[in-house]
Amino acid sequence: MRSLFYTLGSPFARAIRVLLHELELDYGKEEELTTPTVEERAAVTPTLQVPTLRDKGTTLWESGLIADYLLSSYPAPERGDPPLAPHLARPESAWEDRLILATAQTLGSAATIISQMRWAGVAWSDNDYLTRCRDRLPHLLGWLEERLPDTGHGFFGAHLSAQDIFLVCHLDFIANRPLDLDPELEKFPKTDALVTRLRTRPSFLDNPILWWDPDVTGYAEDGRTPLYA
């Protein structure tokens, strides 16, 4: 049985959940509400991180590799507007496509490091390394913006790419955490339009990113509205 280990808040895991939805693949939801112990995580993956996928007797971690595995192993349905691209990278631009994904993932790492440290009591503005992580954002977004063809399409033009999915998941994460981070998307109109479009796609609506701050104790019956003590 296929299963995915994830936390609700992880943007890396959300991208894999969106991709599984796009590929119309069922999976067991090993959802963690609290952080498991090191031993519990280590029993599943040496990275101690989510997402981790189990499929056909194999265990995989690192979200970009999981996306590559899923797109290489399962056919992309020719539904959706636009339909999902059948590969992680197009043969004619394999390295450029992989570089776009790696760059989106660097943006996700910068945001999640800032977030983890925020809850450990260190704001990005209090720490030189975290300030550098914050300073990466406009450079990464500027570079990615140049690779989008126009305000009506994602990185692959006529197809939805894993690159589109990861970038929007990382930007939605930033938008749903009180991290004092403003990606200033008005300066990146093609990226802004991509975020707006994907937010209404069924795979994104079915796997929402939830608002979270340390005082949130749970979510209302709608599964989205945060509850406070």
Ligand SMILES: N[C@@H](CCC(=O)N[C@@H](CS)C(=O)NCC(=O)O)C(=O)O
């Ligand atoms: N490079 C990893 C990053 C995954 C990651 O940072 N996951 C976070 C949640 S957003 C996590 O598990 N953090 C707990 C930890 O690092 O111990 C990937 O792409 O899967």
